[in-house]
Amino acid sequence: MKKILLVFFYLSSFWIFSQNCTYKISGTVVDFHDGTIIDNATIQIKSTNKFAISDRKGNFVINNVCVGKITIVISHIGCKTSEKTINIDSDYQGKFLLEHHSEELEEVSVFGKTNTKKVESISETLLSKKVLDNYSAASLGDALKEIAGVSSINTGNAIVKPMINGMHSSRIIVMNNGVRLQDQEWGIEHAPNIDLNSAESVSVIKGAGALAFGSDAIGGVVLLNPKNPVRIDSLFGNTITGFQTNGNGYNLATSLHKTFKKGYYVDVNATYKRFGDFKAPDYYLTNTGSESYAFAINAGFKTFETGWNVFISSISNEIGILRASHIGGIQDLVNALNSQQPLIQNDFSYTIDNPKQEVSHWIAKVNYFKRFEKLGKLTLQYDFQENQRLEYDRRIGDNRFIPAVDLNLQTHSATADFLFDAKDSWAIQSGGLFRFQKNVANPATGVRRLIPDYQKTDVGVYTTIKHEFSENWLFDAGLRYDFNFYGVKKFYQTSRWNALGYDVLFPDLVIQDLGTQLLTNPELNFHNFAISLGAKRTLSDENSLLFNYTMATRPPNIAELFSDGLHHSAARIELGSLTLNSENSNRFSVSFLRENSSSKWQIDTYVNAIQDYIFIAPNGTEQTIRGAFPKWEYRQTDAVLLGFDINFQKEFSENWGYSLNSSYIYAQDSENKIPIIDMPPFQMRNSISYKNTDWHGFSSTLISEFVGRQNRFPDFNFNQFIAETNTTVLVDISTPPNAYHLFHINNTMNFDWGKHSKIQVSLNINNLLNTFYRNYLNRLRFFADDLGRNFQLQIKINY
Numbered sequence: 001m002k003k004i005l006l007v008f009f010y011l012s013s014f015w016i017f018s019q020n021c022t023y024k025i026s027g028t029v030v031d032f033h034d035g036t037i038i039d040n041a042t043i044q045i046k047s048t049n050k051f052a053i054s055d056r057k058g059n060f061v062i063n064n065v066c067v068g069k070i071t072i073v074i075s076h077i078g079c080k081t082s083e084k085t086i087n088i089d090s091d092y093q094g095k096f097l098l099e100h101h102s103e104e105l106e107e108v109s110v111f112g113k114t115n116t117k118k119v120e121s122i123s124e125t126l127l128s129k130k131v132l133d134n135y136s137a138a139s140l141g142d143a144l145k146e147i148a149g150v151s152s153i154n155t156g157n158a159i160v161k162p163m164i165n166g167m168h169s170s171r172i173i174v175m176n177n178g179v180r181l182q183d184q185e186w187g188i189e190h191a192p193n194i195d196l197n198s199a200e201s202v203s204v205i206k207g208a209g210a211l212a213f214g215s216d217a218i219g220g221v222v223l224l225n226p227k228n229p230v231r232i233d234s235l236f237g238n239t240i241t242g243f244q245t246n247g248n249g250y251n252l253a254t255s256l257h258k259t260f261k262k263g264y265y266v267d268v269n270a271t272y273k274r275f276g277d278f279k280a281p282d283y284y285l286t287n288t289g290s291e292s293y294a295f296a297i298n299a300g301f302k303t304f305e306t307g308w309n310v311f312i313s314s315i316s317n318e319i320g321i322l323r324a325s326h327i328g329g330i331q332d333l334v335n336a337l338n339s340q341q342p343l344i345q346n347d348f349s350y351t352i353d354n355p356k357q358e359v360s361h362w363i364a365k366v367n368y369f370k371r372f373e374k375l376g377k378l379t380l381q382y383d384f385q386e387n388q389r390l391e392y393d394r395r396i397g398d399n400r401f402i403p404a405v406d407l408n409l410q411t412h413s414a415t416a417d418f419l420f421d422a423k424d425s426w427a428i429q430s431g432g433l434f435r436f437q438k439n440v441a442n443p444a445t446g447v448r449r450l451i452p453d454y455q456k457t458d459v460g461v462y463t464t465i466k467h468e469f470s471e472n473w474l475f476d477a478g479l480r481y482d483f484n485f486y487g488v489k490k491f492y493q494t495s496r497w498n499a500l501g502y503d504v505l506f507p508d509l510v511i512q513d514l515g516t517q518l519l520t521n522p523e524l525n526f527h528n529f530a531i532s533l534g535a536k537r538t539l540s541d542e543n544s545l546l547f548n549y550t551m552a553t554r555p556p557n558i559a560e561l562f563s564d565g566l567h568h569s570a571a572r573i574e575l576g577s578l579t580l581n582s583e584n585s586n587r588f589s590v591s592f593l594r595e596n597s598s599s600k601w602q603i604d605t606y607v608n609a610i611q612d613y614i615f616i617a618p619n620g621t622e623q624t625i626r627g628a629f630p631k632w633e634y635r636q637t638d639a640v641l642l643g644f645d646i647n648f649q650k651e652f653s654e655n656w657g658y659s660l661n662s663s664y665i666y667a668q669d670s671e672n673k674i675p676i677i678d679m680p681p682f683q684m685r686n687s688i689s690y691k692n693t694d695w696h697g698f699s700s701t702l703i704s705e706f707v708g709r710q711n712r713f714p715d716f717n718f719n720q721f722i723a724e725t726n727t728t729v730l731v732d733i734s735t736p737p738n739a740y741h742l743f744h745i746n747n748t749m750n751f752d753w754g755k756h757s758k759i760q761v762s763l764n765i766n767n768l769l770n771t772f773y774r775n776y777l778n779r780l781r782f783f784a785d786d787l788g789r790n791f792q793l794q795i796k797i798n799y
Contacts (some may be wrong), residue, residue: 014386021066021142025086028058029074034083038076038098046071046083049757051231065092082304092478097373117207121290121536122210122548123591123604125647127202131795134746134762135355137251137273138176140194140202142240143773144222148202149604149645149660151680154778155189156277157787158290158319160359162192163777164206165606166641166665166679167219172556174222175213179313179365182411182437182452183387186559187567189537189780193315193361193387195294198239198269201523206604206645207550207587211462211478212417212431216554218585218610224310226298227257229265234258238798239771246766246790247289248348249275256489263307267298276350281770281788286346287323287353292316295542304371311365321355325783326394333630333782334729340785354400358390385411405450406442406565407508411435425468433460439558448565450574452490459483464532471538478532484555486524490678491517522562526555546591556580560614560634566624573622573631580636584611598652604645607666613639617677618716618733632731637671641679655692666712680712682734684740697711697750704743710736710776741774742766753797760796765789 026034029041037058042047044051045062046066067088075081079098086092125147135143141152141160151163161168174181174192176199182191196202203223230732238254243249251273259265270296278288293316300309303738324342327333336343365383372378391405402448417431435458441449446529462480470476497518513521534548556576563576589606622631643665653659666678684706689798691699713736745766753759774781 005136017299017305021064023067023088023696024061024063025065025072025088025092026059026061029060029076031098035753037513038079041074041076041079041096041098043072043080045053045073046073048158048502066601073617074396075622083557092099105588109498122205122207122532123546123589123602124203125602126204129200131203132196132199133240134764135791136197136253136271136697136794138242139247140192140196140222140224140360143196143202144204146661147546148647148751149206149550149643149663150204151663151683151777153188153678154775156285156288156322156780157780158275158288159189159191161188162224163223163680163724165608165643165645166667166676169218171554173216173217173220173221174644175211176224176313177226177365178381179363179385180213182409183359183361184389184407184409186557189321189357190359190389191780193317193359194224195269195271195292195296195313196224197271198226198294198296198298198313200227201225206235207548207608208587211431211464211480211530211532215377215460215480215482215528215552217607218552218554218583218587227267229259229263229300229302231261231303232259232533233261233264235612236799238796240794240796242788242792242794244275244792246755246787247275247278248350249273262301262798263303264301265299267296268292273755277346277348279788281767281772281786282786283341283345283797284348285342285784285787286344286349287320287321287351287356289350289352290317290319291328291352292318299301300367306370307368307656309367311363311367311756314721316360317357318352319357319359320352321357322780322783323353323355324781325354327629331722331724332730333733334720334731335758336783337374337448337732351363353390354394356392358388358392358403362386374422376418376422379417379419381398381413383413383414385409387411388434395651399446400445400793401700403442404445404447406445407439407451408442409439411437411507428463428529430463431461431730433458433475435459443539449491450563450565450567452562452564454486454558454562456487456558457483457485470662472759473538474536476532478530480530482528482530484526484528486558486561488520488522488524488558488562490520490522490564492520492564496516496564498781500606502578522578524561528553528555528582540595542594543583546589546593550585552585554583554585556614556634558581560616563634566629570663572618573624573629573758576617577634578636580614580634581612583613585609586611598650600647600649601644602647606643608641608643610639612636612639613676615677617714618718619730620718621720630731637669639667639676640664640670641667641676655690657687657689659687669714675712677714678777679712681739682708695749697748699746699748702743702747703745704741706722706741707739707773707775711737722797733782736776742773743768744770757797760798762792762796764794766790 010143037052039056039058041054041058042051047775052062054060054300065088069087072084073389074096082098085259099268102445122378127146127596132143139160140164144150144162152160153163153168154160155236164172169185181192184190186484205221207220213221235258239254242251253271256269273292276289277284277286286316296313300313301307311315317509320681324344365387367381369377369379387409388408388647390403393404413435420428437456439454441597443451460482464478466476509520509522510518511521532550535546560580563574567574587608591604616634617630618630619633646662648660663683665679667679669676687703713734716734717732744766744769748762751759767789772785
């Protein structure tokens with residue numbers, strides 16, 4: 001046996017020493033973007049101690065390299081490490097590429113809940129995954145209220161639409177993993193169909209300066225960002241489950257992430273939520289339960305040079321509408337306004353009855369990108385969306401199973417973008433968009449269609465430029481043009497058509513006269529331009545100023561143009577207008593940022609002058625076969641909005657911290673010299689937090705939320721004759737509710753579970769003092785109080 005081992009050792013040694021290790025590898029390390037040389041880069045043969053350092057000309061040589069397949073690792077401070085595999089059977093000479101500057105915006109993170117991206121001239125604020133997990137059972141609109149200047153306009157507590165500096169609905173673009181959401185966003189009671197659990201972070205850009213997304217976002221852009229894949233072999237995930245006392249709700253969200261060293265990745269997310277009737281401080285809000293299912297898969301391949309991505313998501317929501325809000329006529333509205341509690345109150349139930357909404361939304365996206373050396377990055381994308389919206393009225397007989405609103409919206413979008421970033425101080429991005437939409441309003445509902453059948457085509461092109469003149473000055477500019485075409489088929493009542501004066505203004509739109517009805521075929525074109533100019537001035541390591549001016553136009557949406565009839569989930573008649581023009585917004589903002597290791601200040605100020613601002617306002621009542629209903633009409637005026645947002649975060653010690661969010665907006669109808677309707681009042685949110693890492697990462701935050709009374713509101717009250725009582729009464733639908741002050745407390749602890757898993761347990765209490773209050777921007781404030789005290793237990797497991 002000993003002789004055999006000696007022979008084996010001798011033969012092995014002979015093979016090793018006879019291996020050809022006389023070759024050399026030489027080359028030059030250069031920047032991928034602009035081809036400039038990179039000195040002091042480390043070039044190493046992986047899993048060996050053979051390496052070289054590039055010289056002043058970027059050159060290097062590694063001698064005594066053996067035959068075979070080897071992997072070269074190239075690294076440099078401030079660069080993303082690169083690997084290259086080659087076969088050695090002779091001397092090798094080549095060019096080795098490194099990414100010497102990042103295309104991602106710089107993120108500055110302090111101890112607080114919001115981070116600020118600092119490179120652009122417009123204010124962009126980011127909510128991290130840690131913050132979003134706290135809203136696992138809530139909505140996008142709820143989470144965004146963590147950001148100063150962002151509020152919401154609600155229909156109860158389950159339908160929450162984000163509002164940025166007083167702008168909402170079609171004035172805000174929501175981007176879900178690079179896809180612009182198309183989900184009938186025109187309705188106040190149409191919340192974005194988003195599952196927060198599938199997002200890694202959420203960013204908010206205030207104003208219309210982000211022209212790459214569209215010229216019509218005069219309120220801002222909300223970006224839901226997916227997890228950025230890392231090129232390592234790994235498998236990890238987390239599960240969040242929660243329970244809450246108000247609504248006896250429970251939720252479950254789970255995600256699994258698989259990444260591969262070669263660049264492939266797969267992310268899978270699934271969410272389920274269910275809530276019963278919610279409760280005001282001392283009574284149940286009948287028929288306010290909800291149920292939601294969501295699923296998403298995000299898969300692809302990504303290296304620095306190229307990559308592709310496939311994203312598929314589905315979300316389905318069933319949402320009950322407060323039973324007491326479904327009025328049968330103007331008498332019911334008057335009775336509700338004069339009552340301190342809902343006129344219909346039942347015991348708790350999980351049953352979701354009419355009135356309700358059933359909404360489902362599908363997204364399918366394919367994305368591809370390719371980088372070109374010394375030039376930039378090309379991105380191509382196609383996405384498809386389908387939105388199905390059903391709204392059920394309180395109807396009798398078999399009709400109760402037939403929705404009063406049945407809309408199907410399908411959207412096809414194709415985009416192409418090219419980022420020229422070959423030079424460090426310049427970045428130029430240009431792109432184009434083509435989008436086609438088709439909306440079908442089911443005629444089998446048995447009621448007049450609120451929104452007609454239509455086809456919409458959008459074509460857009462844009463260019464943005466960013467130039468860093470020096471370490472202290474950065475300038476950016478953008479230009480965008482969008483063309484929008486509506487092709488509509490709509491029936492009008494002849495009496496309505498003539499009363500609106502359309503028989504004189506638009507006689508050519510009528511294609512068929514049916515006596516009491518007219519079939520029309522409006523074809524509308526809108527040309528929209530946007531310009532953005534901005535600058536960032538770095539005053540010191542801690543202080544900077546942002547300046548931005550944006551001119552943007554937004555065409556009227558389909559509801560503003562063509563609404564015609566009783567909107568059942570809103571319990572009002574809504575009338576659009578064919579005479580509406582595009583809105584024209586001129587917004588100027590100045591932001592001051594101060595940041596250091598223990599504190600952060602951000603003060604945003606803005607003035608937004610909007611010509612032909614579109615809004616909906618009450619104008620008396622209209623009689624239907626079901627009785628008289630409030631009539632709301634879309635109108636236009638010139639408006640001026642000015643305001644400020646303040647965010648302050650301070651870390652007093654390793655254990656104690658404080659944060660403040662405050663905002664105020666002054667909105668005036670400059671044409672009629674009256675306030676603008678539905679604007680958020682003054683708001684202030686303070687929180688003081690304590691954390692101790694030695695106590696299983698214990699943290700506790702006490703939050704004070706103050707919302708003032710909106711004292712600036714237009715008076716759209718009207719007198720109405722009530723036949724049942726033979727009296728004329730004042731219908732007060734304008735006067736805002738009183739100010740309110742709420743307290744909340746959040747507590748969290750972390751525990752180890754096995755070698756690689758952790759459990760986070762959170763216990764939160766909202767409306768700690770069980771305060772009665774009504775929110776001016778909650779459409780159901782006419783009928784009931786907002787939510788009372790709510791205990792929330794959430795368990796998060798990372799594995």
